[in-house]
Amino acid sequence: MNTELLLKTAMFVNFSREELETALMAMELRVRSYRKGANILSAGTMTNDLCIVADGSVSVESSDTRSERKVLSIIMKGQTFAAAYAMLPDEPLLVDYCANEDCSVLFLDMSRLADRNEEWAVKLRNNLLMVSLRNELMLSERSYHTASKSARGRIMAYLGTVALQTGKSEFDIPYDRQQMADHLNLERTALSKELSRMRAEGMIDYCKNHFVIFSGK
Template identity: 40%
Template sequence: MNFLELPLFQSLSDQELEQMKTSGCLRTASYKKNDIIFSTGSTVSEIGNVLSGSVNVENIDFWGNKSILGNMNEGHIFAETYALCREPMMVDAVAASNCEILFLNLKVLQEKNCTSSWYSKIQRSLLAMCSRKNLMLSERIFCTSSKTVRSRLLTYLSAQSRKHGNHRFQIPFDRQQMADYLNLDRSALSKELSRMKKEGILDFHKNEFVLKNEML
């Protein structure tokens, strides 16, 4: 993915992007699936931008139970709140697939480049992206606040359908990841999906779903 195609950098000119590259606040790194990019307890000064692949934001409690709080695909950012606040991370950022990440070092950006022409542009873009990220987190709260397995599934799949603008869509999770995202037992989730399929509410194959009830 071209750097200027990233939402964080779209307002920059070619010249300003080149200035950023030479300023020392950008670096890229590649990760394999399941590699930990940022770990719980670490203090970070960098924001991750997904150039290719995808990244899961995960929380594992004291007893080893995992919850997936979000999935970031191409163009999305992660760890921005922790980089801005300089607080220890309460989550892990994990490669959900083989991926390439562009890191923006906020410490270098703020200490050495605050007078640059592109500094205020990055700030505005970052604010807009943080606001959209809050909407994503709100979506998960809506999904997990329902009491039954079916209602959580309907809330999540309905939201995915609206997001894609189609009753046929793909989700970024396998079954275990879907269960972790919705705070459900995988077996209970699979059984409910099978019941909903028999009832004609939906159809699915792996991570592709088709919603059949126009009222959803």
């Protein structure tokens, strides 16, 4: 287990190493590995576990009535998922969490936190609130990215958000083309055609998941 990684995560901000070790023992830390495509948590089930990506990445996916799957977001190394469900264990998951690539995930039983009043437990509850707020912002971002009726509007809303978050006009995104299309609620062919048009017009350039936005376009 990489304690240095955990101390840098949002869940354990301001924790000492001793507090971290106490928290992990109290919440019965488990570590599991998954191959790409494997289900980690499934829609319709319930969980007490808060999860942290220790290695690799995890996709948040939904299925419609025709069993067509869409990737809603990608959770990267060091990020947390299923926090709200872990704190509301009677609420069934509305999405699937799947291994986006070979990955390792830490599971922490949040039911063990309920009656704890030690300083580390208070810190953890406060950090959990901040994690939940960030997750709400991520959902709001996707609504913003898909608000435009045009493919170009959605692409620029998303790429513009990444540019603001990174502070750069050149960056990598965590999605492949199909995942990007799913995130923007577009058909893959429509996304690819519009990206090609935008590159031809000098608005952007890209190679796989690496993008450049040209200013003034």
